[in-house]
Amino acid sequence: xxxxxxxxxxxxxxxxxxxxxxxxxxxxxxxxxxxxxxxxxxxxxxxxxxxxxxxxxxxxxxxxxxxxxxxxxxxxxxxxxxxxxxxxxxxxxxxxxxxxxxxxxxxxxxxxxxxxxxxxxxxxxxxxxxxxxxxxxxxxxxxxxxxxxxxxxxxxxxxxxxxxxxxxxxxxxxxxxxxxxxxxxxxxxxxxxxxxxxxxxxxxxxxxxxxxxxxxxxxxxxxxxxxxxxxxxxxxxxxxxxxxxxxxxxxxxxxxxxxxxxxxxxxxxxxxxxxxxxxxxxxxxxxxxxxxxxxxxxxxxxxxxxxxxxxxxxxxxxxxxxxxxxxxxxxxxxxxxx
Amino acid sequence: xxxxxxxxxxxxxxxxxxxxxxxxxxxxxxxxxxxxxxxxxxxxxxxxxxxxxxxxxxxxxxxxxxxxxxxxxxxxxxxxxxxxxxxxxxxxxxxxxxxxxxxxxxxxxxxxxxxxxxxxxxxxxxxxxxxxxxxxxxxxxxxxxxxxxxxxxxxxxxxxxxxxxxxxxxxxxxxxxxxxxxxxxxxxxxxxxxxxxxxxxxxxxxxxxxxxxxxxxxxxxxxxxxxxxxxxxxxxxxxxxxxxxxxxxxxxxxxxxxxxxxxxxxxxxxxxxxxxxxxxxxxxxxxxxxxxxxxxxxxxxxxxxxxxxxxxxxxxxxxxxxxxxxxxxxxxxxxxxx
Numbered sequence: 170x171x172x173x174x175x176x177x178x179x180x181x182x183x184x185x186x187x188x189x190x191x192x193x194x195x196x197x198x199x200x201x202x203x204x205x206x207x208x209x210x211x212x213x214x215x216x217x218x219x220x221x222x223x224x225x226x227x228x229x230x231x232x233x234x235x236x237x238x239x240x241x242x243x244x245x246x247x248x249x250x251x252x253x254x255x256x257x258x259x260x261x262x263x264x265x266x267x268x269x270x271x272x273x274x275x276x277x278x279x280x281x282x283x284x285x286x287x288x289x290x291x292x293x294x295x296x297x298x299x300x301x302x303x304x305x306x307x308x309x310x311x312x313x314x315x316x317x318x319x320x321x322x323x324x325x326x327x328x329x330x331x332x333x334x335x336x337x338x339x340x341x342x343x344x345x346x347x348x349x350x351x352x353x354x355x356x357x358x359x360x361x362x363x364x365x366x367x368x369x370x371x372x373x374x375x376x377x378x379x380x381x382x383x384x385x386x387x388x389x390x391x392x393x394x395x396x397x398x399x400x401x402x403x404x405x406x407x408x409x410x411x412x413x414x415x416x417x418x419x420x421x422x423x424x425x426x427x428x429x430x431x432x433x434x435x436x437x438x439x440x441x442x443x444x445x446x447x448x449x450x451x452x453x454x455x456x457x458x459x460x461x462x463x464x465x466x467x468x469x470x471x472x473x474x475x476x477x478x479x480x481x482x483x484x485x486x487x488x489x490x491x492x493x494x495x496x497x498x499x500x501x502x503x504x505x506x507x
Numbered sequence: 508x509x510x511x512x513x514x515x516x517x518x519x520x521x522x523x524x525x526x527x528x529x530x531x532x533x534x535x536x537x538x539x540x541x542x543x544x545x546x547x548x549x550x551x552x553x554x555x556x557x558x559x560x561x562x563x564x565x566x567x568x569x570x571x572x573x574x575x576x577x578x579x580x581x582x583x584x585x586x587x588x589x590x591x592x593x594x595x596x597x598x599x600x601x602x603x604x605x606x607x608x609x610x611x612x613x614x615x616x617x618x619x620x621x622x623x624x625x626x627x628x629x630x631x632x633x634x635x636x637x638x639x640x641x642x643x644x645x646x647x648x649x650x651x652x653x654x655x656x657x658x659x660x661x662x663x664x665x666x667x668x669x670x671x672x673x674x675x676x677x678x679x680x681x682x683x684x685x686x687x688x689x690x691x692x693x694x695x696x697x698x699x700x701x702x703x704x705x706x707x708x709x710x711x712x713x714x715x716x717x718x719x720x721x722x723x724x725x726x727x728x729x730x731x732x733x734x735x736x737x738x739x740x741x742x743x744x745x746x747x748x749x750x751x752x753x754x755x756x757x758x759x760x761x762x763x764x765x766x767x768x769x770x771x772x773x774x775x776x777x778x779x780x781x782x783x784x785x786x787x788x789x790x791x792x793x794x795x796x797x798x799x800x801x802x803x804x805x806x807x808x809x810x811x812x813x814x815x816x817x818x819x820x821x822x823x824x825x826x827x828x829x830x831x832x833x834x835x836x837x838x839x840x841x842x843x844x845x
Contacts, residue, residue: 303752304752305752305755305756315690318690318696318697318698319698319699350741352653352656352736352737352740352741352744359656359737360656360657360737361657382740382741382744383740383741383742383743383744383745383746383747383748384744384745384747384748384751385748386745386748386749387745387748387749387751387752388748388751388752396741398690399690399697399698399738400737400738400741402690402720402721403688403690403720403721403734403738403741403742404721404741404742404745405721406690406720406721406722407721407722407724407725407742407745407746408721408745408746408749409721409722410721410722410723410724410725410726411724411725411746411749411750412749412753413722413725413726414641414642414643414725414726415750415753415785417643418643418781418784418785419781422777422780422781422784423777425777425780428776429776429777432773432774432776432777433774433777435770435773435774436770436771436773436774436777438766438767438770439760439761439763439767439770439771439774442760442763443756443757443760446756446760447753447756
């Protein structure tokens with residue numbers, strides 16, 4: 170099955186400078202994909218020329234006359250810019266022209282537009298942002314990472330269902346294990362929402378393993394970790410900050426003196442492979458789950474290398490039928506509950 | 508002014524094996540400190556003999572016949588074990604015999620016992636757990652790290668006052684800058700509690716710098732970061748897990764082949780100084796703030812080196828008059844508000 174992906178080319182801190190080369194590169198890597206570049210046509214075409222590329226049967230341009238600013242209020246982007254590149258990319262998914270869309274733009278606007286255009290899946294009240302993070306033995310899918318600042322226990326259960334389906338579809342794991350992020354592993358710990366969610370999850374038929382703590386995220390204790398968007402966002406951004414600080418410390422230590430610089434030079438092959446392994450760009454691309462369509466959000470500051478991973482996230486989800494898988498599982502749970 | 512510290516010798520995963528040698532070592536480092544070892548007298552005395560040490564005018568033993576287990580419910584520890592080492596250590600602070608107490612025991616039990624024995628400061632409704640974390644340019648005091656899973660905006664403001672006083676007293680900073688942990692720097696972001704807290708903080712007279720994100724924690728954006736205990740605990744433990752994973756990755760990369768092992772050997776001086784710099788043991792020791800006495804909680808898994816830092820935290824807070832400083836600032840704020 171060939172996959173068509175609509176790219177919001179104007180989003181992110183760097184716009185076409187990042188999205189266009191990433192698209193060209195991705196087409197070289199995968200034979201069965203077509204990409205629609207959405208945005209200001211002249212800007213996109215100029216960028217294509219810079220790479221000596223023109224449109225083809227696998228690469229087309231869809232004009233959109235407006236651009237959502239990175240700091241624009243979501244409601245304004247939704248109501249005031251009906252021909253934005255973000256909106257047109259979502260429309261293409263809605264119309265069935267594209268199987269998925271990818272944007273590095275304003276998260277709030279992307280959420281609002283996706284929700285308005287694509288609508289929620291039946292049985293899901295709130296969309297969630299899910300991403301994969303590295304662990305000592307593989308990777309973990311964590312959600313919500315910032316879409317919802319106030320969640321009920323029922324929302325957390327819906328996140329668990331969606332995360333479980335995402336991992337099933339993408340990683341080919343039959344019954345992904347699920348952990349509930351809490352501040353202690355004991356059942357008595359945590360706030361009321363988390364305690365109630367644990368109870369619902371234990372009765373859900375999902376492969377629920379109980380509470381996990383922040384330290385478990387990178388330990389690979391479970392395949393999925395569920396939390397509300399406030400906590401998830403803090404955990405994610407705290408990790409980014411810590412990794413950045415440790416990187417800076419390492420650079421400082423290696424540049425302290427001619428001797429340590431020599432040490433650094435000698436250790437370079439190892440440091441390089443370490444850096445590659447922890448390169449957060451390889452984990453770029455968060456799925457907006459719960460929508461009737463595949464939407465992937467790239468980090469706004471992503472470079473072309475990182476943006477390519479976000480395109481891959483969309484490609485894999487479409488290729489492996491993530492939406493149908495989520496739908497089936499929710500239907501099965503509802504029939505069981507009825 | 509000489510400082511007397513009561514140590515709960517039985518708490519933590521390793522009990523006297525860690526607490527007693529840490530105490531002996533600390534006495535060698537500071538001339539103006541006395542330590543009271545609290546716990547099962549025969550166990551403590553046997554451990555002292557192992558180090559060829561006996562009681563002296565600066566090192567005494569206070570017998571306590573019970574031990575609070577690491578997984579014991581706080582209410583049980585509080586009501587059922589009135590002669591526990593934890594309780595007796597807190598009693599010594601209450602009676603004015605000790606200026607501070609330190610325990611590596613069960614956090615919930617330590618909170619409950621401290622609160623019962625020492626009582627809250629006037630104007631503070633809930634105790635908070637505060638700790639220092641390393642940043643790119645120094646360190647930051649973060650609270651609450653797990654004492655309160657549900658906070659009101661007013662609680663967050665009280666945490667800001669306490670954190671500010673702790674930093675003033677310990678770091679000699681006149682008006683520490685304060686950040687409110689949120690999921691975006693814009694005022695419109697976050698949940699209602701955080702938004703209300705921001706408004707109160709802006710009017711508080713404290714040096715409030717607005718919202719900070721998880722990524723700001725290690726960037727040293729502010730001297731103090733305030734958050735509810737659920738979020739703070741997740742951020743802290745996520746950091747521990749990430750640091751552990753990165754350490755493991757680094758070890759794996761250096762042991763991949765004879766060549767990379769040689770690289771590791773050559774880079775050893777640098778890796779060692781890096782490790783020392785990020786050694787979390789140097790940040791061990793969280794202050795339980797809001798109580799009418801100084802109580803420091805050590806990590807349960809701390810070794811003697813780490814436990815020494817927790818003792819130092821208590822020593823510094825007592826030496827620099829942290830309690831009086833918090834009291835004065837709260838009084839000043841209340842008079843201003845009245």
